[in-house]
Amino acid sequence: MNPELQGRIFPPIAPYLVGREKVREFARAVFATNPINLDPEAARAAGHADIVAPPTFAVVVQERTLAQLLAEPDAGIDFSRVVHGDQRFSYSRPIVAGDELTATLRVASVKTLGPHAMVTAESTITDAAGEHVVTAISTLVVRGDDA
Amino acid sequence: MPGTPATDAATSSTSAALPVLSELAVGDVVAERSYALSRDSLVRYAGASGDFNPIHYRDDVAASVGLPGVLAHGMLTMGLAVQPVVDWAGDPARVVDYQVKFTRPVPVDPATGAEVTVLAKVGALEPDAGIARIDLTVSFDGATVLGKAQARVLLSA
Numbered sequence: 001m002n003p004e005l006q007g008r009i010f011p012p013i014a015p016y017l018v019g020r021e022k023v024r025e026f027a028r029a030v031f032a033t034n035p036i037n038l039d040p041e042a043a044r045a046a047g048h049a050d051i052v053a054p055p056t057f058a059v060v061v062q063e064r065t066l067a068q069l070l071a072e073p074d075a076g077i078d079f080s081r082v083v084h085g086d087q088r089f090s091y092s093r094p095i096v097a098g099d100e101l102t103a104t105l106r107v108a109s110v111k112t113l114g115p116h117a118m119v120t121a122e123s124t125i126t127d128a129a130g131e132h133v134v135t136a137i138s139t140l141v142v143r144g145d146d147a
Numbered sequence: 148m149p150g151t152p153a154t155d156a157a158t159s160s161t162s163a164a165l166p167v168l169s170e171l172a173v174g175d176v177v178a179e180r181s182y183a184l185s186r187d188s189l190v191r192y193a194g195a196s197g198d199f200n201p202i203h204y205r206d207d208v209a210a211s212v213g214l215p216g217v218l219a220h221g222m223l224t225m226g227l228a229v230q231p232v233v234d235w236a237g238d239p240a241r242v243v244d245y246q247v248k249f250t251r252p253v254p255v256d257p258a259t260g261a262e263v264t265v266l267a268k269v270g271a272l273e274p275d276a277g278i279a280r281i282d283l284t285v286s287f288d289g290a291t292v293l294g295k296a297q298a299r300v301l302l303s304a
């Protein structure tokens with residue numbers, strides 16, 4: 001992997017409109033059963049504008065930024081050798097249906113560990129007003145030749 | 148409708164009174180649940196998340212890269228493991244921070260699937276911030292599959 005990636009900031013992704021049915025589809029896929037994830041009336045009764053996305057839904061938006069990183073011509077990342085090492089989501093506010101989000105990826109660090117390389121990618125997700133919603137941080141391990 | 152409903156091993160949390168920070172102690176078990184994953188679960192998650200890596204649905208591809216079989220998406224395991232915490236807290240918006248390390252894969256047998264269990268305990272209390280840190284023990288086949296699995300949950304004092 002190219003160590004000069006460290007510190008690189010990618011252009012923001014095209015706006016992602018959070019659809020109610022997409023949130024429901026994702027919620028069912030992660031076995032979410034809380035009514036606030038599924039039922040707009042329950043969500044409104046709890047003070048939300050619409051149904052609330054599960055805590056890991058931000059990965060759907062983050063993935064679009066990781067695709068930018070993997071496609072970067074000088075990155076030298078072989079997708080077939082990538083293993084997900086760790087993941088974190090830090091929210092300023094929840095994602096709700098109707099949000100229009102964008103995300104900007106910054107390569108926080110690039111490290112080598114023997115034959116392997118580790119890249120930590122930090123995607124800052126903001127709403128249409130430019131306010132912070134959630135930061136999604138992934139560490140990807142790129143296995144070396146003898147892995 | 149999902150083909151593989153979760154089995155709730157603990158008392159139902161959605162109808163219980165909402166947790167209050169001052170009534171919690173480090174070490175309290177707040178939720179316990181098990182999830183029956185099938186290949187259907189993986190296909191459903193692939194479609195919902197957009198992660199179509201074939202190691203999550205093709206045995207031949209999984210074998211060709213040296214895996215023990217088709218694996219659950221790490222993000223599926225992460226996504227379901229926090230659900231008992233969401234139900235305990237009463238609102239998904241209360242989970243303000245959630246992190247895991249992916250330490251072991253979860254192979255999902257085409258016929259018998261895989262059972263993933265989640266045990267959620269109070270790991271730390273931050274009264275000034277109104278936060279309880281809930282630590283998750285997520286296991287498959289007798290071993291943990293996530294490390295440092297921690298959800299920070301905003302609660303009333």
